[in-house]
Amino acid sequence: MDLFLEQLPVVIKSLNIGFLQTLKLFFATLLGALPLGLAISFGSRSRISIIRYIFKVFIWIIRGTPLMIQLLIIYYFPGLVLHNAIWGGDEAGRFAASAIAFIINYACYFSEIFRGGIQSIPVGQDEAGLVLGMTKSQIFFKVKLLQMVKRILPPISNEILTLVKDTSLARIIALQEIIWAGQAFMKGSQGISGAIWPLFFTAVYYLVCNGLLTIVLGRCEKKLEFFV
Amino acid sequence: MQILEAEHICKSFDRTEVLKDISFSLEKSQVLSIIGSSGSGKTTLLRCLNFLETPDQGIIRVKGETVFDGSDASYLKESMIRKNRLHFGMVFQSFNLFPQYTALRNVMLAKELQAKARPDYKEKKKQILEEIRAEAEELLRQMGLEDRMGNYPHQLSGGQCQRVAIARALALKPDILCFDEPTSALDPELTGEVLRVMKELAAQKMTMIIVTHEMTFARDVSDQVLFMDEGYVLEHGSPDEVFGDPKEERTKQFLSHFFAS
Ligand SMILES: Nc1ncnc2c1ncn2[C@@H]1O[C@H](COP(=O)(O)OP(=O)(O)OP(=O)(O)O)[C@@H](O)[C@H]1O
Numbered sequence A: 001m002d003l004f005l006e007q008l009p010v011v012i013k014s015l016n017i018g019f020l021q022t023l024k025l026f027f028a029t030l031l032g033a034l035p036l037g038l039a040i041s042f043g044s045r046s047r048i049s050i051i052r053y054i055f056k057v058f059i060w061i062i063r064g065t066p067l068m069i070q071l072l073i074i075y076y077f078p079g080l081v082l083h084n085a086i087w088g089g090d091e092a093g094r095f096a097a098s099a100i101a102f103i104i105n106y107a108c109y110f111s112e113i114f115r116g117g118i119q120s121i122p123v124g125q126d127e128a129g130l131v132l133g134m135t136k137s138q139i140f141f142k143v144k145l146l147q148m149v150k151r152i153l154p155p156i157s158n159e160i161l162t163l164v165k166d167t168s169l170a171r172i173i174a175l176q177e178i179i180w181a182g183q184a185f186m187k188g189s190q191g192i193s194g195a196i197w198p199l200f201f202t203a204v205y206y207l208v209c210n211g212l213l214t215i216v217l218g219r220c221e222k223k224l225e226f227f228v
Numbered sequence B: 001m002q003i004l005e006a007e008h009i010c011k012s013f014d015r016t017e018v019l020k021d022i023s024f025s026l027e028k029s030q031v032l033s034i035i036g037s038s039g040s041g042k043t044t045l046l047r048c049l050n051f052l053e054t055p056d057q058g059i060i061r062v063k064g065e066t067v068f069d070g071s072d073a074s075y076l077k078e079s080m081i082r083k084n085r086l087h088f089g090m091v092f093q094s095f096n097l098f099p100q101y102t103a104l105r106n107v108m109l110a111k112e113l114q115a116k117a118r119p120d121y122k123e124k125k126k127q128i129l130e131e132i133r134a135e136a137e138e139l140l141r142q143m144g145l146e147d148r149m150g151n152y153p154h155q156l157s158g159g160q161c162q163r164v165a166i167a168r169a170l171a172l173k174p175d176i177l178c179f180d181e182p183t184s185a186l187d188p189e190l191t192g193e194v195l196r197v198m199k200e201l202a203a204q205k206m207t208m209i210i211v212t213h214e215m216t217f218a219r220d221v222s223d224q225v226l227f228m229d230e231g232y233v234l235e236h237g238s239p240d241e242v243f244g245d246p247k248e249e250r251t252k253q254f255l256s257h258f259f260a261s
């Protein structure tokens, strides 16, 4: 017991640092993937069939293969195949590679949700706006956007909760996120080795984080309940 | 003076000809009812007038001014279409109200967006918006919805929704108001309140084109009736002529479904 209390502050400090990296990856992914996803959703609905086709194939590949493989390829491909190690060998390089892999992957998932959201708005809404002399952009921003947001919020919330947990995949390229930090105490780190309990602690971080997100996202959904 | 002249309107979807050479005209303050069996092209005709579909051929003139000419591509420019379609208002069968706005905001929205383009909008914003609101409230009162202005569409009955939609169309002061089966989505009880509002509009000399299956209403309210069949205007005349003494066998056959004798 005494040993545990002695080790606890060391472990917590290390987990905090790891969790900070987890959160950084989480927010970077959201910030990048939401707008990129919207752009991809427009591309996949392009009137030009070749563009539509290219986007569809891209989405198919990204959604059809594991994020872990995408991480490995994005991190190692430049150095091993192109002999140009653009990422450098440090934590910053690993973070940049992870963020790019996550942004591309999540943007594809988001884009399909956006596409569904846009398509689920009845054409009658467009037509009503048109006959009232509105421009296409007025119709999008003043008529359809809020209806879209309302419809896509539940599936987007799902993806966001999954993303929190998926960030741990970046461990495969040794990004020092929270699971990496917890696992270090099994292998031996800062005078502690063979300890599995730090790993259980990491689970608490995820639970609390997703608990808070669930509350916030739930509030947003509630806010949009004033219309149907 | 004719307020609306449509000449030789043709429209096909892929290879199906839906409108085959439609011509008619309408005088100011008149009510034109369009009747005909399902698939005869009534909706398509109204959608052509509102530029929701582009006719393949034909000319449309409003108050003598050409607003569409199938042989002149300059009428297809988006800005041109947006300006010209404001001659027409449209009331849809399924209302198509904006669900995230109250009844009042539904009526105000398009006017507000238009006002933003005014050069004096910045200086007089408050006054302009106040005017728009006052006009919208007046329209909703006219529709008998004074106590429903703050309600969202999902809180309104179908008949109330359709009356909001009529007020919304009227807010832009169209020259001609088009209705596409405005009561088809309503049960008989609610149909009455919408038809009553339309009769009031007719009494106020609003120019209207009404696609309807309500034959008794069409007979009462119309100045002209147009019977469409398979993309053609088969019969066109006063309600007495079309309902009382139809010339074509096809018209008689169609009307016999409604006026069993
Ligand atoms: N966008 C479209 N693409 C292809 N065909 C269409 C389209 N819109 C209408 N049509 C066809 O055009 C014909 C006329 O349709 P329209 O909706 O104008 O008929 P209508 O007289 O309004 O019928 P109803 O009384 O059932 O409303 C129908 O055969 C329909 O299938």
Ligand SMILES: [Mg+2]
Residues within 6 Å of the ligand: B042, B043, B044, B180, B181
């Ligand atoms: Mg129709």
